[in-house]
Amino acid sequence: MNSIRAILLLIFFITPLKANTIYNLIKIPNLEIYEINTQNKLKYFYAERPFRLGTQKNIVCSNPDKKDLEIKYKTIHKNLSRYSYNYLKKINLKYIVMCENLSISELYTAGIPDNIMKTLILDIKFNEDYFERVIHHEVFHIIHLQHKEVFNEEEWIKFNNSKFKYAECSTCTKNIGLDKYDKTKGFFTEYSKSTASEDMAEVYSHMIFLKKNDINQIRKLDPILNNKISYIESKIKQIDTSFIF
Amino acid sequence: MIKKIEASLSEKFILIFLMLLGITTLGIYIVLKNQCLFVKNFDPKNITFEKPNNIAILNAPCGNVIIELYPNISPNGVERFKKLIISNAYEDIAFHRVIENKLVQAGDLEFGKKGSLDYGKIGAGKSELGTIKSETDNRFNYVRGSVGLARTFKNDTEDSQFFIILQDEPLFEGEYTPVGKVLYGLEVLEKIKYQRNSEYILRPDFINSFKMLN
Numbered sequence: 001m002n003s004i005r006a007i008l009l010l011i012f013f014i015t016p017l018k019a020n021t022i023y024n025l026i027k028i029p030n031l032e033i034y035e036i037n038t039q040n041k042l043k044y045f046y047a048e049r050p051f052r053l054g055t056q057k058n059i060v061c062s063n064p065d066k067k068d069l070e071i072k073y074k075t076i077h078k079n080l081s082r083y084s085y086n087y088l089k090k091i092n093l094k095y096i097v098m099c100e101n102l103s104i105s106e107l108y109t110a111g112i113p114d115n116i117m118k119t120l121i122l123d124i125k126f127n128e129d130y131f132e133r134v135i136h137h138e139v140f141h142i143i144h145l146q147h148k149e150v151f152n153e154e155e156w157i158k159f160n161n162s163k164f165k166y167a168e169c170s171t172c173t174k175n176i177g178l179d180k181y182d183k184t185k186g187f188f189t190e191y192s193k194s195t196a197s198e199d200m201a202e203v204y205s206h207m208i209f210l211k212k213n214d215i216n217q218i219r220k221l222d223p224i225l226n227n228k229i230s231y232i233e234s235k236i237k238q239i240d241t242s243f244i245f
Numbered sequence: 246m247i248k249k250i251e252a253s254l255s256e257k258f259i260l261i262f263l264m265l266l267g268i269t270t271l272g273i274y275i276v277l278k279n280q281c282l283f284v285k286n287f288d289p290k291n292i293t294f295e296k297p298n299n300i301a302i303l304n305a306p307c308g309n310v311i312i313e314l315y316p317n318i319s320p321n322g323v324e325r326f327k328k329l330i331i332s333n334a335y336e337d338i339a340f341h342r343v344i345e346n347k348l349v350q351a352g353d354l355e356f357g358k359k360g361s362l363d364y365g366k367i368g369a370g371k372s373e374l375g376t377i378k379s380e381t382d383n384r385f386n387y388v389r390g391s392v393g394l395a396r397t398f399k400n401d402t403e404d405s406q407f408f409i410i411l412q413d414e415p416l417f418e419g420e421y422t423p424v425g426k427v428l429y430g431l432e433v434l435e436k437i438k439y440q441r442n443s444e445y446i447l448r449p450d451f452i453n454s455f456k457m458l459n
Contacts, residue, residue, distance in 0.1 A: 021416050033416075041419055094419070116398060 026095050026117045028053060030063075034073060034098065040085045044073065047099035054104075059112060061099035064124050069098060072124035072131070079135045082208070087240050092146045093139065094118035100125050111138030115145040130178045137205040143239065144197060150235050153196040159227045160186055166195045180206070186224030203228045204236075207245045215245075280436050281307035287429040289458055294428075299323075300458035301330055301425070305340070305437060306450050310409075310430035312392055315423065319380040322394050322403060322422040327457065329354075329372065329405055335455035341367045342408075343439040343446055350395055351452055352406035359451050367445065372405035379403060380422045387417035390427035409434055 022031045022045060030049040038044070046069055053059035064072075076096065088094065092115045102109055102123035110126040111134070113119075120138055127134060144151055157166070164186070177190035187193055192202040207215060207229060219226040236243050252260070286308030294300050296313065303310040316323040329335060335352060337359035342350035355370025356363040363370075379400040387393070387410060395406035403422050410417070411434060427434070438450045 021414055025416060025420065036415060043416065 026119045028097060028119070031097060034069070035077070038077070040081060040083055040088055041094070042080055042088060042096055043094060044077070044096045044098065047097070051099070058105045059103070061102040061121065061123065064098060064100040068100070068124060073098065075132060076122060076135060079132050083139070087243055090240050091143045092118050093120060093142045095120070097121040098124050102126070110134045111141070113138055113141040113145055115142050127178060133205045133209040134178070136208040137201045140201040140204040141197070144200065147239055150238055151200060156196045156200060156228070156231065159224055159231070161224070166193065166199070184218060184222045184225050186222065188225070199228070200232060203232050207232060284308055284432045284436055287311055292429070294458065297458050301455065302458060303455045304453040305433050306453070307433045307436040308430060310433050311428045312425045313428050314425040318383045318385055319422050319424055321377050322380050322424045325374065325377050325403070326394070326407065326424045328374070330455050330457055334372065334405065335452050338452050339367065339449040340437045340451070341446060341449055342444050343437050343449070344444050345439045345441065346411050346435070348408050348410045349434050349437050350406060350408040352395070354405050364447070374404065376402045376404050381419045385418055385423040387414045387423070389413055390431050391423060392425040392427065393417060393421035393423050396421065411435060
């Protein structure tokens with residue numbers, strides 16, 4: 001036991017020192033500050049060099065092109081500026097990491113939320129058509145992770161037609177389309193049908209992204225989505241009474 | 246008959262050179278050995294403070310570090326910090342985490358006490374007072390010399406550990422509970438023992454004493 005302890009200590013003391021504040025705060029290497037003086041106190045970082053994360057180093061992302069970054073930062077900032085400092089504090093989101101070609105175990109993804117580290121990693125090149133809405137989709141995942149007790153998936157599943165079943169996981173289905181259905185029938189997009197959590201995130205992101213009139217119209221025409229929208233609305237109010245969709 | 250041998254000029258030069266080398270080596274050894282040689286030690290008795298009740302004096306191996314506490318910014322954090330200072334809890338506690346020119350951290354009352362250091366656990370120790378809530382909403386510029394309460398990755402886990410930064414850290418604002426700022430003696434902290442290859446220190450320096458001025 002003592003020898004194991006001694007070896008661990010030795011490894012510990014010969015590990016090179018990473019005296020990087022960003023790394024110390026969110027444990028992601030190779031990041032630089034993009035903007036930290038924002039009204040809602042969100043801090044934006046970008047990958048200066050590619051980075052790998054996770055115990056298996058299976059999360060990978062590359063450094064973005066500076067011009068792309070400049071354009072996408074404006075879009076991300078505009079969308080996230082609608083969240084107040086108090087709201088962000090309640091959902092535990094503080095750091096935005098911008099990079100390119102984000103993947104987990106070689107599966108490309110739009111974002112990776114980490115509520116413990118208060119961080120959302122965003123792929124600035126993911127799906128240009130739905131980029132803005134996807135930002136809010138990923139924000140919902142942070143909310144969900146932070147307030148797991150608030151969102152009851154069993155309750156959510158009951159909103160659907162009794163014959164409907166979600167897939168086992170968000171990556172074990174081919175239902176990944178993000179186009180909004182013309183006839184919704186309980187789901188905003190094909191991707192909504194992947195898992196309850198993704199369905200919630202799709203509803204949330206549409207509630208943020210669509211105009212109030214469009215949402216009201218959907219509520220009138222689609223009783224399932226009406227229930228889902230009411231559910232998300234009430235749960236978000238539970239987290240922050242002052243939040244307005 | 247013994248013939249007196251005169252040293253040649255070159256031999257005289259070598260002798261003088263060796264003597265100078267010896268003196269220089271001795272001088273350098275003395276200077277290096279005394280890491281505190283050029284560090285000014287501030288005596289709080291010779292300084293007038295605007296708010297003497299909020300002044301704390303930390304005595305480290307190279308002298309005094311004079312800190313002003315900010316109860317208006319973090320009332321609960323400062324209250325906890327003061328409580329531990331007044332109870333002499335920080336005496337003989339290690340500066341267990343030191344990053345050259347970046348920060349010094351101390352205050353592990355459980356595993357960082359002189360004589361009973363636990364290298365396997367240092368940094369994870371607690372006081373017996375429990376954790377307190379983070380106070381990060383008020384504006385505070387984390388400039389060189391700022392003092393904050395350390396915590397785990399989660400908020401509201403501040404206890405007895407604190408850090409003092411040796412360079413500006415704007416990202417610390419809103420992240421850590423600020424409790425004060427060093428007014429005098431930052432050079433003392435720059436002399437705290439550090440290691441280039443690790444944040445955690447083998448055979449660390451210790452806080453000699455930490456007291457409130459009044």
